[in-house]
Amino acid sequence: xxxxxxxxxxxVSSMTIQAQEKLTWHTNIDEAIAVSKTENKPLFLFxxxxxxxxxCIRLQNEVFKTxxxxxxxxxxxxxxxxxFPRRTPQSDxxxxxxxxxxxFFAIRGYPSVRIAKAGAPVxxxxxxxxxxxxxxxxxxxTVWLDGANKMVAKFVPYTEEEQKTxxxxxxxxxxxxxxx
Numbered sequence: 001x002x003x004x005x006x007x008x009x010x011x012v013s014s015m016t017i018q019a020q021e022k023l024t025w026h027t028n029i030d031e032a033i034a035v036s037k038t039e040n041k042p043l044f045l046f047x048x049x050x051x052x053x054x055x056c057i058r059l060q061n062e063v064f065k066t067x068x069x070x071x072x073x074x075x076x077x078x079x080x081x082x083x084f085p086r087r088t089p090q091s092d093x094x095x096x097x098x099x100x101x102x103x104f105f106a107i108r109g110y111p112s113v114r115i116a117k118a119g120a121p122v123x124x125x126x127x128x129x130x131x132x133x134x135x136x137x138x139x140x141x142t143v144w145l146d147g148a149n150k151m152v153a154k155f156v157p158y159t160e161e162e163q164k165t166x167x168x169x170x171x172x173x174x175x176x177x178x179x180x
Contacts, residue, residue, distance in 0.1 A: 025081040029097055033118040033126060034173075036078040037166030042155040044077035044132055047102060047112040051085045056111040059136045067140040076152050077115065084110070104128070111135050115151040117158075117169050131155055 024047075026032035036043050046064075048056040051122045063069050073079055082098045090098075105114050105128075110168070113134050119127035132151025158166075 015084055023070055023073055023079055025079045027081055029092060032078050032080045034166045034170045037158050037162050039053045040157050041076060041078050042152060043116050043118060045080045045082060045114040045116060047082045047107045047110060051087045053110045053178055055136045059111045063141045063144045066141045072145055083161060117155055128139045
């Protein structure tokens with residue numbers, strides 16, 4: 001009986017610790033693209049109205065904050081939050097970036113999730129290959145992740161050259177920040 005209690009205690013505490021783990025949600029698309037290429041993972045673009053959209057908040061609570069999603073996201077994607085708040089202040093640069101991505105991906109409502117691969121720049125602008133799209137799906141993390149896995153399965157890994165270029169660009173940016 002004592003062994004069973006200790007085992008249950010360990011399982012519950014490990015689940016609690018895992019649920020408390022934080023995910024890295026990028027807000028700068030250029031940085032997220034560099035991470036995507038370096039880690040060889042697709043982009044997970046979450047278009048949200050964080051301080052007013054009830055369905056966005058529901059999706060976060062029912063799926064994105066669960067241990068299942070946290071483990072899946074760390075393994076499979078680079079998370080990008082593209083927020084359109086009504087009360088939370090944002091920089092003009094962030095508003096412009098999010099608006100441009102909203103137009104590019106033809107976002108018509110919230111929450112919207114796009115899983116994409118960053119392509120080669122065309123005329124100085126990043127192109128994207130859309131792997132799939134979704135929004136709120138009832139049924140919790142298992143049902144939601146089933147759909148997301150089908151999208152991620154379409155991801156074709158970046159070439160070694162794309163990965164090397166992204167690593168060099170990341171190192172260069174870090175060196176520039178240190179000098180400033």
